Amino acid sequence: MKKKIGVYICHCGGNIADYVDVERVREAIKDEEGVALAKTTMFACADSNQKEMVEDIKSQGLNGVVVASCSPKLHLLTFRAVTERAGLNKYNYVHANIREQVSWAHSDNKAGATEKAIRIVRSAIAKANCAGSLEPIEVKSTKAVAVIGAGVAGMRAAIELAEAGAEVFLIEREFFVGGRVAQWDNLCVSDETGKDLVTRLYDRVMSHKHVTLFTGAEVVENSGSVGNFNLKVKVTPRYIRLQCKKGELQKAIDVCPVEVPDEFNFNITTRKAIYHNYPSEYPQLPAIDMKNCTRCGECEKVCSNIDFSQKTEYLNLKVGSILLATGFDPYEPKKGEFGYGEIDNVVTLPQFKRIVHYSGDKLTYKGKTIKHIAYIYCVGSRQVDGENKYCSRYCCTSNIYTAIGVKKKFRDVYNYHFNRGIRTYGKQEVLYDESSRLGDIYLQSFEHEPPLVEQKDGKTVVSINDILTTDKKLEVEADLVVLVTGMVPRQDNSIGNLLKIPKGRDKFFNEIHMKLRPVETVIDGITIAGASQGPKNIKESINSALAAATKSFSLVDAGKLALEPTIVKVDEALCEWCGKCDEACPYSAFDKKEVDGKIVARVNETICKGCGMCLPVCPVNALNLVGSTDKEIENMIDALLPTV
Amino acid sequence: MARINPEFTNKLKSYGAFDVNACYNCGNCTAVCALSDENNSFPRKMIRYSVLGLEEEIEVSLEPWLCYYCGECSATCPRQAEPGELMMSLRRWLTAKYDWTGLSGLLYRSLSASLSAFILLAVAVIAFAYRQDFDPGRLLHYGHYFEMIAIAGVFAVILLPNLIRMWYMTIIKTKTKVPAGNYFKALGELFVHMFTQKRALGCDDNQVRWFEHFILVIGYLTLLFTTVFLDWFASGSSFVIAAGYIESAVIFTITFIFVLSRFNKKEEVSKHAHPSDWFFVIWLFLMGLTAFFVRLFIDLDLLDGNIWLYIVHLIILVQWALIIVPFGKWTHFLYRSFAMYFQKVKESAK
Numbered sequence: 004m005k006k007k008i009g010v011y012i013c014h015c016g017g018n019i020a021d022y023v024d025v026e027r028v029r030e031a032i033k034d035e036e037g038v039a040l041a042k043t044t045m046f047a048c049a050d051s052n053q054k055e056m057v058e059d060i061k062s063q064g065l066n067g068v069v070v071a072s073c074s075p076k077l078h079l080l081t082f083r084a085v086t087e088r089a090g091l092n093k094y095n096y097v098h099a100n101i102r103e104q105v106s107w108a109h110s111d112n113k114a115g116a117t118e119k120a121i122r123i124v125r126s127a128i129a130k131a132n133c134a135g136s137l138e139p140i141e142v143k144s145t146k147a148v149a150v151i152g153a154g155v156a157g158m159r160a161a162i163e164l165a166e167a168g169a170e171v172f173l174i175e176r177e178f179f180v181g182g183r184v185a186q187w188d189n190l191c192v193s194d195e196t197g198k199d200l201v202t203r204l205y206d207r208v209m210s211h212k213h214v215t216l217f218t219g220a221e222v223v224e225n226s227g228s229v230g231n232f233n234l235k236v237k238v239t240p241r242y243i244r245l246q247c248k249k250g251e252l253q254k255a256i257d258v259c260p261v262e263v264p265d266e267f268n269f270n271i272t273t274r275k276a277i278y279h280n281y282p283s284e285y286p287q288l289p290a291i292d293m294k295n296c297t298r299c300g301e302c303e304k305v306c307s308n309i310d311f312s313q314k315t316e317y318l319n320l321k322v323g324s325i326l327l328a329t330g331f332d333p334y335e336p337k338k339g340e341f342g343y344g345e346i347d348n349v350v351t352l353p354q355f356k357r358i359v360h361y362s363g364d365k366l367t368y369k370g371k372t373i374k375h376i377a378y379i380y381c382v383g384s385r386q387v388d389g390e391n392k393y394c395s396r397y398c399c400t401s402n403i404y405t406a407i408g409v410k411k412k413f414r415d416v417y418n419y420h421f422n423r424g425i426r427t428y429g430k431q432e433v434l435y436d437e438s439s440r441l442g443d444i445y446l447q448s449f450e451h452e453p454p455l456v457e458q459k460d461g462k463t464v465v466s467i468n469d470i471l472t473t474d475k476k477l478e479v480e481a482d483l484v485v486l487v488t489g490m491v492p493r494q495d496n497s498i499g500n501l502l503k504i505p506k507g508r509d510k511f512f513n514e515i516h517m518k519l520r521p522v523e524t525v526i527d528g529i530t531i532a533g534a535s536q537g538p539k540n541i542k543e544s545i546n547s548a549l550a551a552a553t554k555s556f557s558l559v560d561a562g563k564l565a566l567e568p569t570i571v572k573v574d575e576a577l578c579e580w581c582g583k584c585d586e587a588c589p590y591s592a593f594d595k596k597e598v599d600g601k602i603v604a605r606v607n608e609t610i611c612k613g614c615g616m617c618l619p620v621c622p623v624n625a626l627n628l629v630g631s632t633d634k635e636i637e638n639m640i641d642a643l644l645p646t647v
Numbered sequence: 648m649a650r651i652n653p654e655f656t657n658k659l660k661s662y663g664a665f666d667v668n669a670c671y672n673c674g675n676c677t678a679v680c681a682l683s684d685e686n687n688s689f690p691r692k693m694i695r696y697s698v699l700g701l702e703e704e705i706e707v708s709l710e711p712w713l714c715y716y717c718g719e720c721s722a723t724c725p726r727q728a729e730p731g732e733l734m735m736s737l738r739r740w741l742t743a744k745y746d747w748t749g750l751s752g753l754l755y756r757s758l759s760a761s762l763s764a765f766i767l768l769a770v771a772v773i774a775f776a777y778r779q780d781f782d783p784g785r786l787l788h789y790g791h792y793f794e795m796i797a798i799a800g801v802f803a804v805i806l807l808p809n810l811i812r813m814w815y816m817t818i819i820k821t822k823t824k825v826p827a828g829n830y831f832k833a834l835g836e837l838f839v840h841m842f843t844q845k846r847a848l849g850c851d852d853n854q855v856r857w858f859e860h861f862i863l864v865i866g867y868l869t870l871l872f873t874t875v876f877l878d879w880f881a882s883g884s885s886f887v888i889a890a891g892y893i894e895s896a897v898i899f900t901i902t903f904i905f906v907l908s909r910f911n912k913k914e915e916v917s918k919h920a921h922p923s924d925w926f927f928v929i930w931l932f933l934m935g936l937t938a939f940f941v942r943l944f945i946d947l948d949l950l951d952g953n954i955w956l957y958i959v960h961l962i963i964l965v966q967w968a969l970i971i972v973p974f975g976k977w978t979h980f981l982y983r984s985f986a987m988y989f990q991k992v993k994e995s996a997k
Contacts, residue, residue: 444668472699
């Protein structure tokens with residue numbers, strides 16, 4: 004069909020017209036092949052012009068449109084919508100950028116700018132000449148979501164998804180739910196405990212018929228794509244039968260001879276090989292940790308429901324979307340970092356919280372009464388020389404809250420905060436106020452001069468060059484040094500690799516756009532929530548969990564999905580399957596199939612993003628990108644070259 | 648290296664300081680202070696030292712004396728940490744530090760100790776009067792003797808050693824090398840500040856306060872001279888008698904205004920009165936008043952029949968001379984002017 008293209012050249016007020024002679028551009032292109040109409044306009048994006056374009060398309064029967072104006076990032080979608088309103092398929096629209104790429108870049112050379120604008124518009128017309136109508140690709144979508152991680156974010160998302168009507172598989176790697184929040188006692192500012200929150204969420208999760216919880220479960224394989232993910236889940240048994248009697252179980256725990264450091268208490272206590280982390284933990288059934296169990300058989304003698312015959316199971320789950328809420332690890336200081344691991348009374352904030360929890364009337368650590376506590380902030384966060392440049396957001400607040408609690412609970416405790424600027428942002432600022440009025444002392448170090456922790460005559464001394472006390476080196480003799488450690492990504496983040504979720508420089512999972520698409524990943528159908536994405540406090544985690552739940556739900560709710568048609572197509576006659584496209588593809592969109600006895604590449608339409616990375620590596624040129632075909636690109640290049 | 652001592656602020660509170668820990672070091676107090684300058688930046692630095700408990704640093708500092716308490720800092724403090732009152736408390740604490748007897752500290756910290764001392768001296772005076780059979784002539788005679796002995800004694804035993812201690816702390820301990828000649832060159836500064844309190848004029852607040860204070864100091868010093876050296880109560884010179892009347896009237900009038908303003912609490916400076924502040928103005932007021940009436944009764948020949956009036960005056964006088972002058976707020980008269988003097992000496996040494 005012969006093309007009838009309408010070309011609109013925008014003045015953008017003076018933004019373009021001050022440097023580009025738009026009238027000359029119009030003159031130069033008005034007789035190009037296919038051009039049926041060429042106009043200049045003061046503001047192409049203005050309502051009046053949009054209406055005029057719709058009129059032109061309808062009255063003149065245009066089947067191609069070019070607007071030469073600003074960056075397509077700004078108005079590509081605007082003008083695509085204009086063509087749609089006029090009843091024309093939006094892929095017939097081509098955008099030419101003569102502002103960012105011409106007038107702003109060449110304001111010193113008006114003649115040259117005009118010449119460049121002419122060529123850019125010509126190349127856009129060349130593309131419009133071969134552009135055609137395209138229809139979205141439609142795929143079916145399973146109305147089920149896998150939520151990975153049953154911490155507060157995962158559980159909250161699961162509840163939300165189930166209530167909206169999706170089937171939810173809640174997959175937890177540990178034997179117990181609650182993640183990091185279960186390890187927290189009192190939380191600011193409500194004084195509720197982390198365990199309370201976990202209990203409340205767990206009750207709701209379990210009471211919902213659409214949620215299925217798997218503990219001791221890990222995703223080991225993933226295939227498929229948005230709308231149709233196939234997950235293989237490995238479920239490790241607890242080796243204890245469900246009907247177990249409570250009294251017998253406690254006996255089984257008591258007789259177990261194995262003692263290992265209790266990671267739940269950050270290794271300040273020990274636990275048995277058969278264990279639960281705390282009495283009111285969920286699920287209420289203990290588990291046997293086979294990594295440490297010696298199979299001595301003592302527990303079997305006192306408890307009839309120990310069952311070592313239980314086997315690891317593998318389940319196949321089909322879901323339309325995956326929501327990742329795998330959480331964080333607390334930063335583990337390096338040996339010798341502020342004396343950690345070398346000086347006896349240097350602990351981390353999570354450990355300190357457990358020490359406070361286990362102290363009775365007196366605050367004690369390793370048998371010694373604690374009176375003077377030095378807190379060193381930003382350990383593992385905001386590192387000047389290290390890798391972790393980010394702020395962990397929760398630590399200032401959490402630490403000051405803990406310090407206030409200590410000051411109120413135990414008499415004669417003195418808190419010294421060696422900080423790098425306190426960030427009790429938002430409503431949490433009241434904590435800083437309260438703490439300083441209680442007499443806590445704040446000392447601020449210079450960026451390149453962190454506080455020094457050393458042993459002097461058997462005493463632990465922390466010294467600092469304080470920003471607020473000019474020319475004075477100050478020191479405190481501390482009974483306990485608390486390293487206020489931040490958040491780091493999970494040490495075992497294999498799930499991220501399995502699902503190919505990109506990570507940021509900070510190694511946390513990355514969203515598509517920090518502000519505008521904060522819970523989606525570049526892998527369609529996979530959303531992220533909670534601290535797996537970066538440091539967050541509980542409130543922020545829940546916020547992101549609810550957002551991710553909504554986004555995931557929107558992908559599975561309708562039962563079908565409409566995808567962009569601008570993806571790669573394989574010319575099966577030319578393809579000889581060498582696998583180079585598969586290597587080049589950042590999204591693993593390729594696999595192979597057999598056609599008439601020949602192996603050829605196949606593109607998974609739901610995975611391909613149309614990035615074009617595969618195109619140049621194909622040795623037989625069997626790949627073409629819909630919407631940017633070789634023919635279109637070649638014509639554009641020809642149009643850009645000077646006319647002889 | 649300085650060791651932090653968080654218990655110091657508790658100690659300071661017994662000297663009248665408020666919630667110093669509330670300070671978050673914004674520095675508004677220093678910015679707004681009319682007397683603070685590059686070389687002597689206060690009160691923020693002093694607040695920081697106090698919060699950290701750097702006693703040695705505060706002990707050798709003259710800065711608390713350089714503040715004349717207009718109260719602008721307290722009015723602008725966003726945390727109600729009362730920096731002005733902190734500087735005042737540091738002056739009390741320094742007074743206690745300079746005092747070798749340790750009594751200043753005891754009297755500042757403990758109201759009951761102060762009251763006991765006042766009662767003890769009152770009883771002693773009454774007992775003495777009883778032993779003299781309440782004889783007006785003898786009492787007036789001994790009263791005059793007491794004045795002279797007390798001035799010389801208090802100065803030699805308490806004030807002079809304390810000034811030497813102040814000099815030692817602020818100049819010797821800070822390792823300032825001062826050529827002996829500088830002490831003479833700077834002497835003018837000592838007397839100018841002692842008699843005029845000129846520096847207080849630099850404060851941005853109402854200059855009336857400075858004027859009232861100035862008149863009070865002149866009134867006090869001249870009355871001291873008139874009673875001790877011109878023997879006002881026994882004098883026959885009508886000039887001396889008239890001068891004494893005027894001077895004592897000036898004292899009780901101005902102190903009355905001061906007492907009133909401490910009641911009204913309208914100005915920053917009078918919002919937070921420590922017991923020592925009350926004792927100082929009230930005793931000065933009573934001294935002026937009783938002296939005025941004692942002389943009036945003498946002139947009207949009423950004193951012989953009303954010897955109680957002289958005994959009251961004597962009690963006030965003894966309490967003043969043995970408590971307030973050596974250990975109480977009176978000392979600021981000396982320490983302030985000597986602080987200005989030492990400051991000048993130090994600056995000239997640079």
